[in-house]
Amino acid sequence: MNKVINPQAVSEDMVVYIDPASEDVAAFSPERIGFKAHNLWRMARAGLPVPPAFVVTTEACRAFHDAGGRLPDGLDTLIGAQLRRLESATGRNFNGSRRPLIVSVRSGAPVSMPGMLETVLDVGLNDVTVRALTRQLGNPRLAWDSYRRFVESFAHIAQGLELSPFARLAHAICLREGAASTRELDALALRELLQQSQDTYHALTGSRVPQDPNEQLLAAIAAVFRSWNSPKAREYRRLRNFDENLGTTATVQVMVFGNAGGASGSGVGFTRNPSTGANELYVDFLANAQGEDVVSGRYSLSGAAQIDAMLPAVGVALRDTAHRLERLFGDMQEFEFTVEEGDLKLLQTRTGQRTRWAACQIAVDLIAEGLTDFDTALGRVQDIKFDKVMRLRVAPDAGQSAVARATPASLGVATGAIALDCEAAKRMTTAGQPCLLIRGDTSTDDIAGLAVCAGVLTAAGGRTAHAAVVARQLDKVCLVDCRTLEIDMENRRIRFGNRDFEEGDILTLDGETGDVYSGKVAVRREKPTAAIEVIRRWQNSKTC
Numbered sequence: 104m105n106k107v108i109n110p111q112a113v114s115e116d117m118v119v120y121i122d123p124a125s126e127d128v129a130a131f132s133p134e135r136i137g138f139k140a141h142n143l144w145r146m147a148r149a150g151l152p153v154p155p156a157f158v159v160t161t162e163a164c165r166a167f168h169d170a171g172g173r174l175p176d177g178l179d180t181l182i183g184a185q186l187r188r189l190e191s192a193t194g195r196n197f198n199g200s201r202r203p204l205i206v207s208v209r210s211g212a213p214v215s216m217p218g219m220l221e222t223v224l225d226v227g228l229n230d231v232t233v234r235a236l237t238r239q240l241g242n243p244r245l246a247w248d249s250y251r252r253f254v255e256s257f258a259h260i261a262q263g264l265e266l267s268p269f270a271r272l273a274h275a276i277c278l279r280e281g282a283a284s285t286r287e288l289d290a291l292a293l294r295e296l297l298q299q300s301q302d303t304y305h306a307l308t309g310s311r312v313p314q315d316p317n318e319q320l321l322a323a324i325a326a327v328f329r330s331w332n333s334p335k336a337r338e339y340r341r342l343r344n345f346d347e348n349l350g351t352t353a354t355v356q357v358m359v360f361g362n363a364g365g366a367s368g369s370g371v372g373f374t375r376n377p378s379t380g381a382n383e384l385y386v387d388f389l390a391n392a393q394g395e396d397v398v399s400g401r402y403s404l405s406g407a408a409q410i411d412a413m414l415p416a417v418g419v420a421l422r423d424t425a426h427r428l429e430r431l432f433g434d435m436q437e438f439e440f441t442v443e444e445g446d447l448k449l450l451q452t453r454t455g456q457r458t459r460w461a462a463c464q465i466a467v468d469l470i471a472e473g474l475t476d477f478d479t480a481l482g483r484v485q486d487i488k489f490d491k492v493m494r495l496r497v498a499p500d501a502g503q504s505a506v507a508r509a510t511p512a513s514l515g516v517a518t519g520a521i522a523l524d525c526e527a528a529k530r531m532t533t534a535g536q537p538c539l540l541i542r543g544d545t546s547t548d549d550i551a552g553l554a555v556c557a558g559v560l561t562a563a564g565g566r567t568a569h570a571a572v573v574a575r576q577l578d579k580v581c582l583v584d585c586r587t588l589e590i591d592m593e594n595r596r597i598r599f600g601n602r603d604f605e606e607g608d609i610l611t612l613d614g615e616t617g618d619v620y621s622g623k624v625a626v627r628r629e630k631p632t633a634a635i636e637v638i639r640r641w642q643n644s645k646t647c
Contacts, residue, residue, distance in 0.1 A: 113177035117163040120185050121156045121354075123147035135160050137352035139211030139451045142432075149431050151424065152448050155192040156356035157185035159324055161213065164350035167328045174325055182320065185355070193357055198316045202239050203232035205249070205358040208323040210330060212351040215453050217576075218547035218569020219339045220351055221260045221330035223323035224393060225253035225358060227316040243290040245363050251285075251297035252393065254312050257319065258304050261326040268307065272299045284402075286362075286391060320355070327353040335550045342554055342577075359441040359448045361393050366414060366445045369394040370404075371567035374425040375435045377457040377575060378514045378614075380464030380634075384425055386410065387565035394439055394450065397565065401544045403584045404565030420447045428452055433475045434483075435465050437572070456576040458514055459492045463634040481641055489639070494629045497613045497620065505618035507599040509585035512566040515614040516626045517558030517580035520607045523595055525552030527606060532556070539610055541597055543590055546570050553577060558612045560619065562588040580614040 119136055121144050133141040140158040147153045159182065166175045186197050186204075195204035205227040210220030228236070228250045237246040258264040273285050276296050282288050288296070304312050313319050330336060331351045340347060361369035370388035375381060387404040389397050390413065396402055411418040421440070424447070428436040437455035441448050457465065466480040495516040519537035522528040531538040532555040540556040542549060544563040547570050553559065558580035564571065565583060574581035589598040595606040599619065604610070611620040 113166075113175040113181065114162060115181060117160050117166070117175065117178060118181040118185050119158050119160060120188050121147060121153075121158060123153075133213045134349075135162070137161065137211030137213055137354070138215065138453060139209065140352055140354050142452050143354070143356075145431060146428075146449055146452060149427065151427060151431075152446075154357040154359055154448055154450070155189055156354055157182075157189065158211070159353040159355070161350040161352055164328045164331060164352065165348070167325065168332070168350070172325070172329060174321060179317070179321060182324075182355075183317070186320075189355075189357060197227055198229070198232060200231055200235050203227060203235045205232070205236065206320070207354075207356050207358050208320065208327055209354045209356065209451070210327045210351045211354050211451075212331075213349050214343070214345050215456070216336065216339055216343075216345075216351075217456070217572045218398060219330075219333070219336040219550070221327050221333075222395065223253075223256050223260050223326060224395060225249045225256070226319050226323050226355075227358075228253045229314040229316065229319075231314075232316070240360075240363070242363060244293060245360055247290050247293040247297055248285070248288075248362050249358075249360065249393075251293055251300055252395075253319075254297060254300045254304060256395075257312055257322070258300075258307075260330075261322045262304075262308060264304075264307055268303050269300055272296060272303060286396075324353040324355075327351065335547055338550050338554070339547075339573075342550075356450070359443050359450070361389075361441040361443060362391055363443050364391060367441075367443050368392055369397050369439075369441045370410075371397055371437065371439050371565075372421060372425065373435065373437050373455045373567070374429050375455070375461070375465055375468075377435070377437070377455050377461055378511070380457065380461035380468065382468060384422055385566070386421065387567040389565075394441060397567070398439075398569045399544070399546070399564075401563055402565070403563055403586070404567075414442065414445060417442055417445065417447055424449065429469075429474055433479065434469065437567070456572055458575060458578065459487050460494055460514060460631055462487060463489075463492060463631050463638060467634045467637050477641065481638070484638055489635050492631060492635065494615070494631070495626045496615050496629065497611065497618070498625045498627045499620065500625065503620060503622075503624060505613075505616075506602050506621050507585055507587050507619040509560060509582035509588075509617045509619065510566060511614045511617040512571040512581040512583050513575040513579060513614050515558070515578070515580040516611065516624070517614070518609065518611040518623050519557040520609055521597065521604060522552070522556065523590065523592060523597075523606050525549055528552040528556045531607075539612060541588070541590065544568075547573060553579060558582070558614075560585055560588070560610075560612055562586070562590065580612050582612050582614065582617050582619065585619065 131144045195202045197204045233250045368390040373385040386407045435455040438452040439450045469475040519539040522538040537557045611624040
């Protein structure tokens with residue numbers, strides 16, 4: 104990306120280093136640096152394992168959009184100064200030929216918008232630093248995998264290219280190597296995939312992927328700022344009634360490599376069950392993977408049990424982390440983490456989205472555990488209509504049995520017609536027909552369909568993928584990772600094993616067990632009576 108001059112004057116306040124020693128609350132306000140960076144600062148101050156980072160603020164984002172999509176003149180100088188602080192903190196060098204500094208560029212608005220804004224990982228990798236990273240870590244597979252990930256991400260996020268040409272390259276090499284996915288390719292195959300991806304990028308753009316890490320970084324920051332006005336982000340803000348002028352930040356953070364081998368991986372955790380409110384660690388984890396693999400919804404994930412079996416020390420650390428986060432923030436948290444060769448790092452935390460049922464239970468439990476105060480707990484449930492809070496369970500008739508089973512990501516029962524894309528979902532809903540959005544994986548690009556459907560069923564993905572989180576937030580039944588589901592888009596039908604269904608056929612999703620039924624199924628209702636009684640006593644007495 105060529106440097107573009109923005110006539111608006113740059114302000115030193117547009118770039119802020121996340122300094123755990125600082126007590127300047129105003130400097131780290133969510134309105135200025137976004138909730139992601141604000142919470143990183145709070146976690147770092149509390150001694151939690153957070154990689155060093157700096158943030159390009161919402162002020163810079165607004166200036167970017169006011170100038171028609173141009174970074175303010177002089178912003179690169181401010182960013183360079185903070186890069187030197189990251190170099191000092193890590194002992195690495197941006198574009199270094201021995202110990203290269205590789206960073207991620209993550210969005211972070213003042214309000215939670217899970218999966219709606221963009222992220223670019225592995226920034227700083229080029230033809231020189233990929234070899235330096237190999238020497239530094241002794242892991243050529245990690246280096247070539249991360250470099251090809253960067254090329255694909257840069258092409259899609261920074262240049263707006265479709266991912267399909269790169270996906271075809273990956274599919275062809277996986278087919279040749281007998282690999283189920285790129286996660287099974289060795290270093291030589293990944294290096295070949297990288298070279299083919301670079302050639303494809305050149306064929307599509309007429310230029311090479313930038314070799315200058317500073318150019319990469321500025322382009323990634325601009326791409327994150329542009330994503331504020333993407334169609335899915337605008338639709339999400341409309342649904343949530345968020346201010347269009349808030350803007351996002353771009354957090355530049357030292358990269359942690361979850362794709363470093365068998366003792367590594369990435370995950371998303373909730374400190375409590377966001378569907379039921381139960382006080383239990385709720386985790387999705389993918390070994391030898393980067394964070395985007397987890398939240399993208401493309402892969403089947405495992406839970407805390409696998410972490411305990413593979414990496415028991417990490418399992419202990421995660422539970423301790425969950426307790427510390429709740430004590431720090433006084434509420435249930437959703438956090439993203441990466442494990443690099445057994446070393447746990449926290450990349451973000453935010454207030455966990457939850458069902459209304461879970462909200463009632465969590466409010467009562469946090470008071471009982473002394474983690475929040477009475478007024479705060481009441482405030483979190485004040486907008487809930489208690490007569491609407493219920494847990495639906497299927498009550499199938501004799502002879503009615505499930506045609507498939509998936510992993511439940513949100514409570515409830517949903518019955519509707521099969522809709523295979525957002526347009527079909529909107530068309531059916533407009534005609535007064537409840538529908539179920541059936542997809543290969545969970546994607547926040549489907550936000551328009553998520554908003555109108557009664558429930559979601561996917562063939563892959565995990566409970567904590569961004570789209571599953573959004574579905575739960577919207578009180579939609581969501582089932583993921585239905586491994587017997589096959590989707591035939593050409594003929595607009597689906598199959599579970601040997602059972603075929605056409606688009607428009609009726610299915611019922613059970614958010615309790617993950618079962619999928621053909622046709623309508625009777626339901627029974629259960630209410631969180633005990634928790635609601637406690638909350639109503641609070642409301643009546645204004646005292647615990």
